[in-house]
Amino acid sequence: MSPTDAQRAAPLLEIESLRYRYGQRLAVDGATFAIARGELFGLLGPNGAGKSTTLRCIAGLIEPDAGSMRFAGAPFTPATSGADRARIGAVPQEIALYGELTARENLDFFGELHGLSGAPLAAAIDAGLALAGLADRANDRVKSFSGGMKRRLNLAVGNLHAPELLLLDEPTAGVDPQSRNHLFESLLALRAAGRTLLYTTHYMEEAQRLCDRIAIIDAGKLLAIGTASELAAQAGLPGADLEAVFLRLTGRSLRDA
Ligand SMILES: Nc1ncnc2c1ncn2[C@@H]1O[C@H](COP(=O)(O)OP(=O)(O)O)[C@@H](O)[C@H]1O
Numbered sequence: 323m324s325p326t327d328a329q330r331a332a333p334l335l336e337i338e339s340l341r342y343r344y345g346q347r348l349a350v351d352g353a354t355f356a357i358a359r360g361e362l363f364g365l366l367g368p369n370g371a372g373k374s375t376t377l378r379c380i381a382g383l384i385e386p387d388a389g390s391m392r393f394a395g396a397p398f399t400p401a402t403s404g405a406d407r408a409r410i411g412a413v414p415q416e417i418a419l420y421g422e423l424t425a426r427e428n429l430d431f432f433g434e435l436h437g438l439s440g441a442p443l444a445a446a447i448d449a450g451l452a453l454a455g456l457a458d459r460a461n462d463r464v465k466s467f468s469g470g471m472k473r474r475l476n477l478a479v480g481n482l483h484a485p486e487l488l489l490l491d492e493p494t495a496g497v498d499p500q501s502r503n504h505l506f507e508s509l510l511a512l513r514a515a516g517r518t519l520l521y522t523t524h525y526m527e528e529a530q531r532l533c534d535r536i537a538i539i540d541a542g543k544l545l546a547i548g549t550a551s552e553l554a555a556q557a558g559l560p561g562a563d564l565e566a567v568f569l570r571l572t573g574r575s576l577r578d579a
Pocket residue numbers: 344347348349367368369370371372373374375376
């Protein structure tokens with residue numbers, strides 16, 4: 323049965339009043355937002371805003387102190403449910419690969435960790451190499467790769483088990499422009515294939531260029547959500563870019579934040 327329009331429009335992930343505290347420090351302070359199926363959703367904010375903490379809660383690496391999450395309409399508790407965690411793919415901010423292993427061996431290793439084997443694993447590895455643009459480097463050790471190539475392979479690892487939601491935490495940090503464009507093409511290809519992506523960045527031009535909708539986060543609070551032009555209108559600055567929107571919302575420049 324193909325999904326109805328209503329099912330397609332229904333949120334894949336709903337986050338309600340999410341709160342997380344590291345000791346005394348409130349890192350996420352009551353975040354509420356929803357990501358639609360097939361959407362490339364951006365979380366935009368300066369360093370320390372709470373982006374990675376929000377993603378860690380969704381990936382189940384940490385358990386929220388308060389708030390609730392729903393996935394495909396049902397309660398979602400990834401910190402305590404392996405089945406819930408399996409619905410998420412996470413591309414961490416740091417490169418998480420084995421330098422002594424080849425690209426193919428890395429994909430094989432992480433694929434087995436996700437419970438893949440046999441023909442489905444082989445197909446997932448080939449798809450991952452294609453997504454990363456590394457089919458011709460499959461048998462080279464990762465330690466010989468450029469930073470951009472490692473980033474692309476990091477993405478392929480996170481996407482290996484075809485998760486319903488793919489989380490990307492600042493995947494372009496320290497990436498050269500050519501690899502960055504390649505990464506963008508990969509993300510847009512995933513979205514075109516109907517996948518749902520949550521992308522964090524502190525680069526407003528990336529969010530503006532790439533994301534269907536954007537949530538602006540600062541000091542743990544979500545300040546506004548919408549398309550880039552909706553955000554500008556909400557801020558009373560129709561037609562303005564996200565830098566001006568951020569300045570209006572926070573009184574600070576995102577570049578200086
Ligand atoms: N492991 C940690 N222990 C203590 N404080 C942390 C830890 N990780 C992050 N923080 C703090 O929580 C806040 C949000 O951090 P983070 O979610 O990493 O923000 P972002 O990813 O937007 O840069 C910051 O003030 C940061 O210093």
